[in-house]
């Protein structure tokens with residue numbers, strides 16, 4: 006049996022983690038497949054260790070290529086150890102971020118080039134592609150404001166980057182989303198949380214109707 010793979014993407018503070026938790030609560034009863042929720046960077050023991058290195062605000066000297074390769078290394082382990090086995094079992098896998106984050110943050114934000122970053126990620130993941138990507142669309146300024154309200158003083162190394170970096174990342178997402186119109190669906194994340202959750206559930210139900218009880 007083959008499973009299904011959904012990813013959530015968007016700028017920092019768009020609400021991905023919060024929305025995923027609420028979506029899972031709402032679809033659990035009617036979903037015919039076991040649901041596995043995971044995240045990047047991280048999702049497995051080794052990948053979480055790499056996450057700590059990448060996001061540590063003390064690692065100010067990390068260069069952009071090292072950063073991109075560490076995200077890809079973490080992802081490779083996450084895919085082989087967690088995502089692929091779950092998909093082989095037939096699960097619905099929902100990941101908080103995946104390759105599109107690297108394309109936007111490292112490809113565009115760090116200026117490494119979307120094609121170059123796609124190439125190292127194709128190597129890392131064996132070209133694994135989500136069935137559906139829900140992009141929580143929010144002005145990065147609003148996302149950063151949410152984050153500073155929620156965790157002022159404990160922002161990670163990437164969250165501490167200047168607004169100009171986050172605006173480049175947002176532009177990167179727009180390029181990536183335009184390359185994959187069939188896979189990537191947008192939800193207006195400036196709405197109240199219940200509306201964002203409802204729109205996400207609707208997209209999942211319309212894209213993957215076969216995973217729900219009739």
Ligand SMILES: Nc1ncnc2c1ncn2[C@@H]1O[C@H](COP(=O)(O)OP(=O)(O)OP(=O)(O)O)[C@@H](O)[C@H]1O
Pocket residue numbers: 015016017018019020021022023024151152155164194195196197198201
């Ligand atoms: N629609 C919403 N309206 C207002 N606040 C929201 C909304 N969705 C989430 N939040 C709040 O914004 C903050 C960031 O949410 P969350 O951590 O889920 O975002 P995220 O996209 O996962 O962020 P990051 O990528 O940085 O981990 C939290 O305090 C959360 O409660």
Ligand SMILES: Cc1cn([C@H]2C[C@H](O)[C@@H](COP(=O)(O)O)O2)c(=O)[nH]c1=O
Pocket residue numbers: 017045046060076102103104106107108110111161163164
């Ligand atoms: C997967 C991935 C993530 N990032 C960035 C985005 C965030 O600022 C941090 C951590 O993510 P979280 O959602 O706050 O847990 O890492 C990135 O730059 N490249 C990536 O591939």
